[in-house]
Amino acid sequence: MLCASVVVFSIVICGSWSAEELKFPPSFMFGAASAAYQVEGAWNASDKGVSIWDKLLHDHPELVLDGTNGDVACDSYHQWRRDIEMCEELGLNMYRFSISWPRLLPSGFPNYISEDGKNYYNNLIDGLLEKGIQPLVTIYHFDLPQYLQDLGGWANPLVADWFQDYAEVVFSLYADRVKYWLTINEPMGICDGGYGKYSAPYFDDPEVGRYLCNKNVLLAHAKAYRIYEKLYKDQYHGKISLSTLFFWFKPFTPEDQEVTDLTIEHWEGRYAHAIYSKEGGWPPKLEKLLNDLAKKEGYKYPRLPPFTPEEVELVKGTYDYYALNHYTTRLVRRVKPGELPGKWFFDGSYEIGTIMFKDPLWDTTVADWFALYPEGLREQLHWLNSTYDLKEIVITENGVPSLDPGLVDTQRLEYYRDYLEQVLLAIQDGINVTGYNAWTLMDNFEWMGGYITKYGLYAVDFTCPNRTRTPRESARYFSAVTQSRMIRPTQGKTKLNYV
Numbered sequence: 001m002l003c004a005s006v007v008v009f010s011i012v013i014c015g016s017w018s019a020e021e022l023k024f025p026p027s028f029m030f031g032a033a034s035a036a037y038q039v040e041g042a043w044n045a046s047d048k049g050v051s052i053w054d055k056l057l058h059d060h061p062e063l064v065l066d067g068t069n070g071d072v073a074c075d076s077y078h079q080w081r082r083d084i085e086m087c088e089e090l091g092l093n094m095y096r097f098s099i100s101w102p103r104l105l106p107s108g109f110p111n112y113i114s115e116d117g118k119n120y121y122n123n124l125i126d127g128l129l130e131k132g133i134q135p136l137v138t139i140y141h142f143d144l145p146q147y148l149q150d151l152g153g154w155a156n157p158l159v160a161d162w163f164q165d166y167a168e169v170v171f172s173l174y175a176d177r178v179k180y181w182l183t184i185n186e187p188m189g190i191c192d193g194g195y196g197k198y199s200a201p202y203f204d205d206p207e208v209g210r211y212l213c214n215k216n217v218l219l220a221h222a223k224a225y226r227i228y229e230k231l232y233k234d235q236y237h238g239k240i241s242l243s244t245l246f247f248w249f250k251p252f253t254p255e256d257q258e259v260t261d262l263t264i265e266h267w268e269g270r271y272a273h274a275i276y277s278k279e280g281g282w283p284p285k286l287e288k289l290l291n292d293l294a295k296k297e298g299y300k301y302p303r304l305p306p307f308t309p310e311e312v313e314l315v316k317g318t319y320d321y322y323a324l325n326h327y328t329t330r331l332v333r334r335v336k337p338g339e340l341p342g343k344w345f346f347d348g349s350y351e352i353g354t355i356m357f358k359d360p361l362w363d364t365t366v367a368d369w370f371a372l373y374p375e376g377l378r379e380q381l382h383w384l385n386s387t388y389d390l391k392e393i394v395i396t397e398n399g400v401p402s403l404d405p406g407l408v409d410t411q412r413l414e415y416y417r418d419y420l421e422q423v424l425l426a427i428q429d430g431i432n433v434t435g436y437n438a439w440t441l442m443d444n445f446e447w448m449g450g451y452i453t454k455y456g457l458y459a460v461d462f463t464c465p466n467r468t469r470t471p472r473e474s475a476r477y478f479s480a481v482t483q484s485r486m487i488r489p490t491q492g493k494t495k496l497n498y499v
């Protein structure tokens with residue numbers, strides 16, 4: 001399988017290019033993405049409730065690289081007109097943003113809907129549509145109301161109903177205009193991050209809380225999907241999915257194929273198999289491995305909380321497209337006897353007994369977990385297309401970090417060129433990728449990376465009260481691509497390493 005795909009790719013590389021072949025289809029949607037806590041600021045404006053990120057970083061500024069937080073961020077709560085203008089400058093067809101749960105429902109519950117919160121998102125949606133830009137709305141991007149956290153948050157099974165109630169309010173307000181929805185962004189960030197001392201609520205509970213959360217986010221997503229299906233789908237024909245953080249993984253040697261398959265089940269399958277597979281439920285090999293492990297560790301309950309048959313049916317098939325957040329590729333190998341597995345979930349798994357690392361041939365970035373391997377995106381799109389029954393794939397995040405606040409961001413420009421080329425090649429292969437969202441529209445509050453870590457097409461001056469936004473070289477490149485709907489082939493600088 002692996003060797004076959006290598007051969008196929010090298011044939012494409014040696015083939016001749018024609019300008020016609022390099023064009024994105026006319027219906028292809030270019031976009032950029034953001035998230036409420038990372039850009040909105042106005043953390044205590046009007047009647048907004050407190051989120052778990054507000055609370056965590058007010059209590060523990062030391063967790064963030066530069067001791068900052070999202071209190072003001074890009075001030076998009078006030079600067080949203082400029083955000084729309086930037087989408088227009090970039091020639092975007094789509095803008096992905098998220099709704100802040102505690103801004104819309106200050107108590108977390110629909111007993112009270114904030115008028116100012118409601119209007120903020122109405123203005124943003126209407127402003128985008130006036131410019132012909134489709135809103136792609138994420139209902140939840142990490143900012144749980146703190147009050148719901150106090151009631152157990154994502155580890156409490158009731159959270160699935162709380163989320164359904166919140167989503168129902170969101171649909172009732174915006175479903176008439178929003179056609180592309182994401183229920184939840186990166187469940188892995190919520191559960192593996194939130195219960196693995198990486199993101200709010202910053203618990204250290206990788207054996208129990210992490211997996212209770214895992215099941216509950218799937219149920220929450222499914223209940224929101226079903227409500228839309230029942231109440232709004234016939235009328236508005238919108239599409240719903242959830243966005244999955246999915247690095248691509250390759251075995252270091254052919255002997256590492258089995259642990260690489262398990263790694264894919266651990267990363268992606270835990271949040272996708274129940275939704276996209278024919279049989280539903282947990283990925284079977286991983287379920288056995290984790291539950292055997294829990295038994296060995298003396299736990300009375302399985303690591304992966306079982307689904308009832310009704311729950312399997314509830315969750316199965318709750319997607320209209322696949323939403324992929326892709327950043328990088330990692331090599332995987334089994335640990336040697338006596339060797340310690342990777343400690344952080346980006347570096348390996350103590351449960352599977354693996355280490356993840358980068359091929360020394362791949363170009364590096366400012367993040368040690370992040371190497372450049374554009375071909376990985378195409379290989380992954382092939383894997384997704386052949387593993388699930390997908391009618392449509394939208395890339396909902398793709399981008400590269402830097403530390404340089406300046407406007408000349410050559411590595412980012414080349415990243416977009418090289419990764420978009422792989423998207424185009426996948427489309428030419430016959431995979432229905434219909435959209436691509438750059439992460440991210442502008443520099444913002446990058447969670448534990450604070451304002452030091454930059455991912456923006458636009459630079460933001462965080463010392464200026466207006467949070468002035470200025471396009472980088474990569475933004476000029478991106479708008480040239482959206483205008484011509486073409487990219488020039490790279491003639492395979494990194495591809496040659498691979499072949």
Ligand SMILES: *[C@@H]1O[C@H](CO)[C@@H](O)[C@H](O)[C@H]1NC(C)=O
Binds near residue numbers: 044071
């Ligand atoms: C909102 O928070 C800021 C600090 O970020 C504080 O200076 C301001 O007084 C607060 N406003 C209200 C209305 O509480």
Ligand SMILES: *[C@@H]1O[C@H](CO)[C@@H](O)[C@H](O)[C@H]1NC(C)=O
Binds near residue numbers: 391392432434
């Ligand atoms: C790709 O997806 C779009 C949007 O759902 C759909 O209109 C189109 O028919 C699909 N194309 C193929 C080849 O399946």
Ligand SMILES: *[C@@H]1O[C@H](CO)[C@@H](O)[C@H](O)[C@H]1NC(C)=O
Binds near residue numbers: 385386389390430
């Ligand atoms: C992608 O999946 C569709 C539907 O299963 C299939 O018809 C198509 O041949 C696949 N494309 C590739 C390149 O494998």
Ligand SMILES: *[C@@H]1O[C@H](CO)[C@@H](O)[C@H](O)[C@H]1NC(C)=O
Binds near residue numbers: 464465466
């Ligand atoms: C901030 O924006 C306002 C409105 O666009 C403008 O009048 C003002 O000069 C700006 N201030 C700074 C410091 O750039």
